[in-house]
Amino acid sequence: MIERLSDSNGIRYRLTPNRSISWPALVRVWLGLVALTSIVVAGMSLAGAWLVIPFAGLELVAVGAGLWYTARLCCRQEVITFGASRVLLEKGHEQPEQRWDWPRPGVRVLLDERPHPWLRERVCLCCNGEEVPLADFLNPRDSRQLVTLLESQGFPVRRRSREIEGVRF
Template sequence: MVYQQQHQEHEVLIAEPNRSASWQANKWALVAMCMLSGTIASGFAFVGAWPILPFAGLEMAALGTALYYVCWKLRYRHVVTFDEQEVRIQKGHYHPRQSWSFERRNTRIIISTKPHPWDAPGISLSHRGETVCLGEFLSKDDAQQLIELLRSRLRVQSHSANTSKDF
């Protein structure tokens, strides 16, 4: 998913993975699964199969951990901030873990197409030999949207076919 925000002194492009459900929705799904599993496990415990109770608890703990991990991974985002003189790129989950600042007039876009038609093109920003990849997690349509938004703000340095195969 790609969207832009306009502020008084700068413009921000944000790229993040698509999410089917928020953390709040996942918590409700986890509560529903815990209630169902607890009801079934209680029924088995009532008829004498009490050893099922710790396994049901472990199963729900594993499900909760997996849901939290997936939601955390999907909070990863790339933020590109443009002002008159500078392009700032930040990457991270809830706050920036990595950050780059480039001079805007010397920053270029590098677009590399992938060999398979379903793959999204590779997008990088380059400044005096330093290259930062953007939106590796984007779908093809979202990557095209990001390219169009970047093209309206920066120059394209190269647009070439990527001959390397990722297996």
């Protein structure tokens, strides 16, 4: 998802993955699974199959860890600030964890075209020989919107074909 933010230093955009469920709702889903599993495990334990208790606990821990990991990946974001003379790219979760600051005239956009219809285009910002992938989590429609946005900011887009395992499509 691409969201424009207000900024006094220039134009700022926040790029985030599409999220279908919020963290509190995800916790409620997991607690529902805990309640349902507890009822089933209690019934089976009363029937004499007490060995299901540790396996049910392990299952709930594994499902909870998977949900947490997925939710954490969905909370990442990238913020691009287009100033008059600088371009600032910040990547992170709750705060910037990585930061690139480039002179605006040296920034180029590199677009790796889709090698297969199932794959998306890969967008990179390039400056001084450094190539930084941009918003790998965007869906194809948002990725095209990002390229249009970068072109509207005056950055030249260079397209190149991408290969998979040495096969060029």
